[in-house]
Amino acid sequence: MESLWRKQTPKLISKSSTDHSVPENTHRDIIVIGAGMAGLLIAYYLKEKGKNVLVLEADEIASGQTERTTAKITSQHDLKYREMIETMGTKKARLYAQANEAAIREYERLIQSQGIECQFKKVPAYLYTMQDEKVLRDEAEAARSLGIDAFFTKETELPFEVTGAVCFRNQAQFSPLEFLKHISQELEIWERTKVIEIKGNQVITNDMVMTADKIVVATHYPLRNVPGFYFLRQHQERSYVLALSGCNNIEGMYIGIDKNGLSFRQAGEYLLFGGSSHRTGENKNGGAYSYLAEMSKRYYPDSKEEMRWSAQDCMPHDGIPFIGKYSILTPNLYVATGFQKWGMTSSMVAAMILRDELCGAENPYSELFRPQRINLRAGIGKFLADVVESVKGLTKGLFHKNGPRCPHMGCELVWNPDEESWDCPCHGSRFEKDGKLVDNPSKRCIENK
Numbered sequence: 001m002e003s004l005w006r007k008q009t010p011k012l013i014s015k016s017s018t019d020h021s022v023p024e025n026t027h028r029d030i031i032v033i034g035a036g037m038a039g040l041l042i043a044y045y046l047k048e049k050g051k052n053v054l055v056l057e058a059d060e061i062a063s064g065q066t067e068r069t070t071a072k073i074t075s076q077h078d079l080k081y082r083e084m085i086e087t088m089g090t091k092k093a094r095l096y097a098q099a100n101e102a103a104i105r106e107y108e109r110l111i112q113s114q115g116i117e118c119q120f121k122k123v124p125a126y127l128y129t130m131q132d133e134k135v136l137r138d139e140a141e142a143a144r145s146l147g148i149d150a151f152f153t154k155e156t157e158l159p160f161e162v163t164g165a166v167c168f169r170n171q172a173q174f175s176p177l178e179f180l181k182h183i184s185q186e187l188e189i190w191e192r193t194k195v196i197e198i199k200g201n202q203v204i205t206n207d208m209v210m211t212a213d214k215i216v217v218a219t220h221y222p223l224r225n226v227p228g229f230y231f232l233r234q235h236q237e238r239s240y241v242l243a244l245s246g247c248n249n250i251e252g253m254y255i256g257i258d259k260n261g262l263s264f265r266q267a268g269e270y271l272l273f274g275g276s277s278h279r280t281g282e283n284k285n286g287g288a289y290s291y292l293a294e295m296s297k298r299y300y301p302d303s304k305e306e307m308r309w310s311a312q313d314c315m316p317h318d319g320i321p322f323i324g325k326y327s328i329l330t331p332n333l334y335v336a337t338g339f340q341k342w343g344m345t346s347s348m349v350a351a352m353i354l355r356d357e358l359c360g361a362e363n364p365y366s367e368l369f370r371p372q373r374i375n376l377r378a379g380i381g382k383f384l385a386d387v388v389e390s391v392k393g394l395t396k397g398l399f400h401k402n403g404p405r406c407p408h409m410g411c412e413l414v415w416n417p418d419e420e421s422w423d424c425p426c427h428g429s430r431f432e433k434d435g436k437l438v439d440n441p442s443k444r445c446i447e448n449k
């Protein structure tokens with residue numbers, strides 16, 4: 001289902017996205033795989049540094065999760081900082097806060113200096129609860145101790161009473177595709193060019209082999225299982241969005257921390273009203289959209305649903321994206337993934353880190369986001385929970401051979417009635433009713449469908 005952003009910006013065209021069937025030069029300094037928010041920002045900053053960069057995109061520019069985001073640009077990544085301080089220490093938590101605050105400022109600088117018209121607006125971001133307020137009082141204090149301009153409040157613009165909220169000042173929102181339309185213009189991007197394999201410095205598609213000094217995998221879910229083992233280190237979660245008309249305009253961006261919490265942000269005349277999150281592959285009874293429709297009628301009785309869509313993102317066990325070298329065995333291969341539904345700032349953080357790493361400069365945030373880090377205390381519980389889910393899915397795939405199985409690793413697929421898709425509960429691949437691949441990590445369609 002088409003998102004508001006795609007409706008507003010139907011086609012993003014780059015200068016060289018057209019004819020590339022017989023490339024004269026098959027070598028580039030850097031090849032970036034994937035033209036979503038991450039891949040495009042990474043390519044943009046590397047090109048700015050004088051690198052000869054090519055972006056390869058399997059489908060169209062920004063046709064992945066990026067066109068279905070709600071595009072809040074914020075360092076407020078759900079309940080984060082109190083827990084991070086407790087499990088990883090103040091130093092890492094402060095670096096995480098600083099990296100994401102720096103990403104907001106960089107968006108602002110870039111958009112203003114380039115005069116990019118993309119509905120960029122500085123707004124506050126809020127977490128809210130209708131339960132015990134203490135957790136948000138603690139979060140406000142933790143965020144403040146790390147240098148974020150945060151405070152606890154009971155005042156919000158929401159159409160219901162909250163027991164408490166934490167506000168981060170100086171956050172932002174924008175229209176992601178209007179922004180990317182500008183960013184992509186001067187980049188060399190080849191659409192409908194799916195990478196099927198990477199071998200050393202070779203990037204292999206169905207009809208050609210390109211080479212590069214460095215390769216960046218920005219395909220949302222990394223396209224190689226081994227090395228890297230990202231399939232063991234993150235799972236995917238799906239969430240749903242309605243665009244409503246006829247609601248009172250709100251200034252801030254909101255997200256609820258309680259079970260079934262809702263997300264709110266204004267986008268022009270529409271209110272983006274989101275929620276119904278679940279692990280991909282765990283929505284066999286459906287009801288994600290109808291829950292949102294019911295809540296929208298409860299809180300905004302005069303509203304009208306104008307659009308609906310959903311998306312998913314990769315959730316790393318320790319709550320930090322993976323940005324840097326793909327593995328210790330692949331010195332020229334890099335990755336940016338694990339954005340945990342906060343891919344606007346995370347993509348910018350990835351672009352800043354990889355620009356520096358690939359140009360031989362130091363970056364203060366590299367170590368925190370390094371994919372080979374180990375944060376045992378923060379990640380072990382979620383790692384074990386994920387292993388259990390994967391084993392369950394694989395076992396069902398082995399014994400229930402009648403249902404469709406995921407080509408990625410053989411897990412049993414689960415029908416998602418809300419999206420009419422076959423979804424994999426292990427790693428989050430998705431397929432249309434007829435078996436056509438929608439979301440990776442699977443590289444193939446379901447056979448015999």
Ligand SMILES: Cc1cc2nc3c(=O)[nH]c(=O)nc-3n(C[C@H](O)[C@H](O)[C@H](O)COP(=O)(O)OP(=O)(O)OC[C@H]3O[C@@H](n4cnc5c(N)ncnc54)[C@H](O)[C@@H]3O)c2cc1C
Nearest residue numbers: 034036037038058064065066069070071072195342343344
């Ligand atoms: C409902 C929802 C709301 C969200 N709201 C927010 C928000 O408010 N703020 C925020 O910060 N984040 C938000 N996010 C997260 C954010 O949208 C994502 O993290 C971000 O869009 C991911 O960008 P990406 O470039 O990594 O992936 P994508 O946009 O998916 O881009 C990856 C690209 O790689 C291409 N590709 C894949 N495989 C290959 C291949 N083999 N060869 C070539 N190309 C390939 C795909 O076609 C795709 O275009 C939200 C997520 C969800 C689920």
